[in-house]
Amino acid sequence: MNCLKATLLSISAILSATAALATDVYMTRDKDGNVTFSDQPSQGSEAHKVKELPSMPAFVAPQAPQQPEQQEEPVIEYTSLGIISPTDETTIPTGAAGSLTVNGVLSPGLQPGHTIQLLNNDVVIDKGTTTRFKLEYMDRGEHRLQLRVVDKQDQTLIESNTITVYVKRASVGR
Incomplete structure (x- = not known):
């Protein structure tokens, strides 16, 4: 052996x-x-x-990258944002109790990390991820409504046209 x-x-x-x-x-x-x-x-x-023996070259392991590559999110530019209802100069009658629904349209669709804001007289009154907002018990008088899309840093990306809505409410006499 x-x-x-x-x-x-x-x-x-x-x-x-x-x-x-x-x-x-x-x-x-x-x-x-x-x-x-x-x-x-x-x-x-x-x-x-x-005879010569078959051989294979030595395996060389690839070096790991020093820092992982950060993939930048593609920049999406919105082309349009508008309020489709109510229309400009609409009057909300007394019997509606100051309630209305604001509907908008955004193109292309809302991107991740972005938010849609609803402004009334240049003040943000609601925000979300859809272009539909339900408003209730609005004060009587004139209201200038606008939609705005903002990013994570609250930077404005696009704004809609401003529409004016008049709300009629019954006043209580003293």
Whole structure:
């Protein structure tokens, strides 16, 4: 068994040393039957042709990037924002109790992280992610309504036209 291990070790050493080229290896046996391998011929040696072994280049692991690349969000520019109802110069009658629904249209649609604000006389009175706002118990008089889209930093991205709505409410006499 030791003889076989020694033989295999000798063969692997020779093969690894000569793996780049095909070469001759010479094998001889001594009087006890031990095998000796050499690259030089000797008396009574047998020549063996050793062919090149298939090899594969060493794997080089790619280096991890120093810092992960930050992907910038695509910049979406809104093309239009408008109030479609109520129409400009609409009067809300006394029986409506100062209630109305403001409907708008935004193109393209609202992007993540953006908010739609409803302004009344240049003051934000409501905000959300849709262009529909329900107003109730509005005071009588003139109201200038406008929609606005803002980003996370509250920067205005687009504004609608301003419409004027008149609310009629019954007044209580003293």
